[in-house]
Amino acid sequence: MNHTTLNFKMLTLERNPFGATVAIHPTLLWDDNGATLVDVGYPGQLKELTTAVEQTGVLLKHIKRIIFTHQDWDHIGNVTDIQNALGNKAEIYTHVNERDYIEGVIPYIKMTPERVQARLQSLPENIREQAAGLFTNIPTAHVYKTFEDKDVLSFHDNVQVIHTPGHTPGHMCLYLQQHRLLIAGDQLRIQDGILVGPAPEHTADMRVALQSLRKLQEYDIDYVICYHGGLYGPQAAVRIAKLIAEYQ
Template sequence: MKLNVNYKILTLDVNNFGTTSRIHPVLIWDGDGATLVDAGYPGQFEPLRKAVEQEDVPFTHIRRVIITHQDWDHIGTLPDILRTLGSKVEIYAHSQEKPYLEGSIPYIKTTPERIAARLRSLPENMRAKAAAVFAGIPTARVHRTIADGEILPFHGGLQVIHTPGHTPGHVCLLLKSHRLLIAGDQLRVEQGFLVGPAEEYTPDMVTALASLKKLVGMDIDGVSCYHGGFFGPNASERIAELAAAGNSHSSNF
């Protein structure tokens, strides 16, 4: 029986130490349950749950959470999800992200030095609250690791594309049934334009730009960007332009 595969690019509002923005996890579902791609900031569990259930998908139908990479705005609600769903849900991530997510080694972008610099950049009245947030960035067990080129056997096939640079194990996912690339932070939408990864948050920009070339030639009509939302149609043409130019733009995301 052919399943009717649906997806929704969710929108969660963020007030991050006085700066407002939006992030966009992706929900995919069919008759065999649901998959959530990325999980928001710490403290966003209730908005995330409500966004899922507004699509008439019970939160308990989520069978797996795929994490595109380790950054705190993508992993923040994992403890809440695991407490709520228990053994019904599994966490997926690339093998190179697993030791970070599980706490074996410190997250790349939340080292004590980087946190201290971030706190110094904030107004004094925000520093204590921000320090508490950074101290509580979660870890979680990764139940299954995923690899470059793997076709995950649900929702009509979800292809894993390893796109390192932003982090070592960053992945994009191609939802084949909808020709939708779920890009994590490898691509962004700024003022209606599809652009590359944000340099200030990408430790290995050379590798990140090289990773763009892996997306060229794929059957991609639309792109879901965690920062900026949807870009399309005919997104493959713009991806080819970015890869050829080695393009990246700075942003406040």
């Protein structure tokens, strides 16, 4: 099946639910087989997301699929509003180890009552009530299909799933072979212009997450889209190798 050249665009959403300007970066993929959105942002970001998508020339209604790199609420929080806008027509995909969390069968790892309380206490007092409302309404969604490590997408050419557990059990990256590009989710971040590993304070199992970094050596990665930090490259593979050595 030939879907022609796969286009991609890193999106930038700048306003989080608490009014702070903290950029996050979903990714839009599209070709003759329609559009796929990788991660969807915080609750309440539908308008901003729609604007970012449509600036690429793709209409929101052209989105056929949503892929979640993992379960965290800054990646999935906007899904109910998007599904409502699309008439519940978008198919949702994620790694098999994330399915039960996203479907609400078991609580999100980082949204246990203890963790929510700790997070609320860390916020300024004037926004705690608003935050508490958001935290108690983290959406769930029906997962259409799950992936496993090294699966290749059936709907876009030469895109491979890389299971990178640790940040969450089913965290995954996507490798776009045509573009030598890694969509890294939270497996990699950019801090002060430097590519670094996952944030320890937000990672469920840092030891496993660092082991997952080594998987990335198998791929010819020139550029990386980090959900937190944006685009890194060229020669990202060189930095990834150094990063792995630093964590030994």
